[in-house]
Amino acid sequence: MSASTTKPNGKADIEGLFQQAAMRAAAYRTALPGQGIRPVASVEDIAKGFDLPTPETGAHGSDIIQQLADAAEPGLMAMASPRFFGWVIGGSHPVGVAADMMTSAWGQNSCMSYATPAAAYAEKTAAGWLLDLLDLPREASVGFVTGATMANFVCLAAARTRMYKKIGWDIDEQGFIGAPAIRALIGEDAHASVYSALQYLGFGRASATRVATDAQGRMIATALKAELAASDSPAIVICQAGQINTGAIDPFEDIVPICRKFGAHLHVDGAFGLWARACRDRAHLAVGIDGADSWATDGHKWLQLPYESGFAIVRDEAAHRAAMSICASYLINEDKPYNPKDYVPELSRRARGFPAWAVIRALGREGIDEMISRHCCLARQLANRLRREPGIAVLNAVNLNQLIVDFDIDGPDRARDVRAIVRRINERNHVLVETAEWRRRLILRVSITSGETRREDIQVLEREIVEAWRKSSHHPQQTSNTTPSPEPQHVTA
Numbered sequence: 001m002s003a004s005t006t007k008p009n010g011k012a013d014i015e016g017l018f019q020q021a022a023m024r025a026a027a028y029r030t031a032l033p034g035q036g037i038r039p040v041a042s043v044e045d046i047a048k049g050f051d052l053p054t055p056e057t058g059a060h061g062s063d064i065i066q067q068l069a070d071a072a073e074p075g076l077m078a079m080a081s082p083r084f085f086g087w088v089i090g091g092s093h094p095v096g097v098a099a100d101m102m103t104s105a106w107g108q109n110s111c112m113s114y115a116t117p118a119a120a121y122a123e124k125t126a127a128g129w130l131l132d133l134l135d136l137p138r139e140a141s142v143g144f145v146t147g148a149t150m151a152n153f154v155c156l157a158a159a160r161t162r163m164y165k166k167i168g169w170d171i172d173e174q175g176f177i178g179a180p181a182i183r184a185l186i187g188e189d190a191h192a193s194v195y196s197a198l199q200y201l202g203f204g205r206a207s208a209t210r211v212a213t214d215a216q217g218r219m220i221a222t223a224l225k226a227e228l229a230a231s232d233s234p235a236i237v238i239c240q241a242g243q244i245n246t247g248a249i250d251p252f253e254d255i256v257p258i259c260r261k262f263g264a265h266l267h268v269d270g271a272f273g274l275w276a277r278a279c280r281d282r283a284h285l286a287v288g289i290d291g292a293d294s295w296a297t298d299g300h301k302w303l304q305l306p307y308e309s310g311f312a313i314v315r316d317e318a319a320h321r322a323a324m325s326i327c328a329s330y331l332i333n334e335d336k337p338y339n340p341k342d343y344v345p346e347l348s349r350r351a352r353g354f355p356a357w358a359v360i361r362a363l364g365r366e367g368i369d370e371m372i373s374r375h376c377c378l379a380r381q382l383a384n385r386l387r388r389e390p391g392i393a394v395l396n397a398v399n400l401n402q403l404i405v406d407f408d409i410d411g412p413d414r415a416r417d418v419r420a421i422v423r424r425i426n427e428r429n430h431v432l433v434e435t436a437e438w439r440r441r442l443i444l445r446v447s448i449t450s451g452e453t454r455r456e457d458i459q460v461l462e463r464e465i466v467e468a469w470r471k472s473s474h475h476p477q478q479t480s481n482t483t484p485s486p487e488p489q490h491v492t493a
């Protein structure tokens, strides 16, 4: 078949193709609630669907879309399901998905407002809404990036620019060779992605000074103070809102004045925890955070934006632009105050402002507040229920959406046996949970982050965890063989 016959050109071809894709996508999404979470096909089976010889000729668009969906769907994990609790992943709000489809169809390279005022101003408006919802300094600039890893990278690049400027060194022009030293200080329980950002920026992963944390993973303010006092070098302090296992938020009311006193740049990795600020019930956990200098957060976690979405928020807009701006003779900067390219590493990228604008518009302040409050209440109730089950402990103070679930298992095969419980839960395929390490102990971690997760989903989760534990050879009844355990009671609120 020649290329001219395979390319969808006419109105009917394009409409048919887009409708086919939209209908197939809708069928997938509407089937998600109540469906299994794990991919149904093995990697080997999935490979067979994709692993074709390099195509020598084109094929008909509608055949390809069908082939793609047939090949992919058995290999998808239902991450947008309300019963997905494995990692901190949002539910990909349908309005955002629809806006994202249009974003693809519009085909905008969103770098300049001269070229695409719609992409630029959807982004600018969504940025203003974000600052309002999170109650951060309204003058801060916002870069729309792929996720919190890149948001941390952009914010720390701006921090580097700012701190070097203070000591008269233009790091973006002159680089590190011959530059005076700047220190990075980071909490012991920081997320792995922040170390990647430090690596990309030339600080290196190992050179950051680790600051002690408490039992919940929160930075200890007095330890930070002692570390800052120990050297005169300018410092970038990296804190977090939302520890990946405990959900804990650093004590910003104590940390902000310390950073001010020592003239340090304070950056916050708030991939999900920053959203406590958008919830009336939880905002008290993140008081003082607006006194920081930069904040990284995700759209594709608690805000339920489809992948990929993160926000790099920087108080000092000039430093943000200096660290990121790309200039060339053919890029038109004049007259327009807002060019999305000035705040992110990429020159060409998709117009991430459209889905962000659409999802915030769809949920509104009230919808975001309700969702975060609901998730946190469900997490607390689940923790209370699990704590009543003999042999199960919840190790963290459940103030946000994360739970560290531990089982009364000891001995050299402990990790293997915890994995076996998690495997048993996941094999039943009613929910999905994963393991993580906390204080060098393998635990089961629960993240409640999916927009549509409700009480009945948490009841299923509770039942699955408790039943899998009761079947474990480590359960007190399996070892003592006394009366059977009562049915798991369910979360009631």
Ligand SMILES: Cc1ncc(COP(=O)(O)O)c(C=O)c1O
Residues within 6 Å of the ligand: 088, 146, 147, 148, 149, 150, 191, 193, 194, 240, 242, 243, 244, 269, 270, 271, 272, 298, 310
């Ligand atoms: C605290 C924290 N920071 C950073 C990240 C990285 O975010 P992303 O995967 O969106 O790049 C995560 C991801 O879970 C996180 O929980």
